[in-house]
Amino acid sequence: MRKPVRKAIFPVGGLGTRFLPATKAMPKEMLPVVDKPLIQYAVEEARAAGIEELIFVTGRGKSAIEDHFDYSYELMDTLKARGKKADLKIVESLLPTPGNITYTRQQEPRGLGHAVWCARHLIGGEPFAVLLADDLVQADVPCLKQMVDVYNKLGGNLVAVMDVPREHTDRYGILKTGGESRGVVEALGLVEKPKPDVAPSTLSIIGRYILQPEVMDHLGSQExxxxxxxxxxxxxxxxxxxxxxxxxxxxxxxxxxxxxVGWVEANIAFAMAHPQIGKAAKQSVLDAAASLKN
Structure with missing residues (x-):
């Protein structure tokens, strides 16, 4: 019988040097897109896909992430006293079920594979998801939910993919592809950051994975x-x-x-889709575009 995907790993130990100085004292995963930090979008996506256990692989200086998903007595008491019920509901929605969130440390930055391997004892013998918070997906059906639906039919390992310009293949993991049906592509092989002239395709993996626990054995070789x-x-x-x-x-x-640039694009797109500020955000974009023409 196929085991369900109940656990998700969030590798959040990176330094975020591309956003310095903003990330000197703040984790890059806490960068806001409109009114939510990136890591909250990832957690909400996992919950929408039926994930029950959240596993964060952290590093030094990441305590803000733990605080974000913890009970803030001072803030919540203040909101209650001021009768701000809507704001209180937002803050309360961040709290996971007790015991369903775990933190483990990646003591040194040795790559994504090493970060995932650091959670091996928390995974046990179950399939699991991996979500990279800085890959943000805007979709009617959350990306991981789409993947879980496919996994429940096919099993095995599954990664989210998209085509990229051939000149950018050296930035991504690229699939060697087999047959394809209804958007599901057989993966005959994978190559990490191949040069454009030798890339087996232009189909790139983005930061969403559903993996079988055997991957931990391969990561354990530390190659x-x-x-x-x-x-x-x-x-x-x-x-x-x-x-x-x-x-x-x-x-x-x-x-x-x-x-x-991607972060700015995300802020614009999510602002225009926001239920409260969407109309004003669209007008602001139109006004900015008009000013550039003049």
Whole structure:
């Protein structure tokens, strides 16, 4: 019987150097997109997909993330005293069920694969999801929910994928593709950051994964890959051809919020879709565009 996906890993130990000086004292995962930090979007996406256990792989200086999902007595008492029920409801919605959130440390930055491996004892023998908070997806059906629906039919390993310009293949993990049906692509192999002239395709993995626990065995070899880091893609590549492995062309728009331009684009897109400020945000964009023409 296929085991359900109940656990999700959030690797949040990175330094966020591309956003300095903003990230000197604040985790990059706490950068806001309109009125929510990136990590909250990721957690809400996981919850919408039925994830029950949240596992954060943190590092030094990440206590703000723990505080964000913790009970703030002073704030909540103040909101109650002032009768701000709507704001109180927002803050209360951040609180996970007691015992359903865990934090573990990645003592040194040795790559995404190493961060995932640091959570191996918390995963046990179950399939699990991995969500990278700086990959933000705007979609009618949350990206991970789309993936869980496909996983429940196919099983195996599943990654979210999108086409990228060939000249950008050296920025991503790229699939060697097989057959495709209804947006589900067979993965015959994976290559981490291949040069454009040798990339097997332009189908790139984004920061959403559903993986079988065997990937931890491959990560345990601690073999360095591209950039001298332990790459998750390298471990996944060893699992292709040994069982079901697919890429899902998810429906939605992905924003690379690890990049300044991508983060600005996300703020504009999410602001225009916001139920309270959407109309004003659209007008502001139109006004800015008009001023550029003049």
């Amino acid at each position: 360095p890959g591209a950039g001298g880091e332990i790459q998750l893609t390298d471990a996944m590549a060893k699992m292709t051809g040994r069982g079901r492995f697919h890429g899902l062309r998810f429906k939605g728009r992905r924003f690379d919020c690890g990049d300044k």
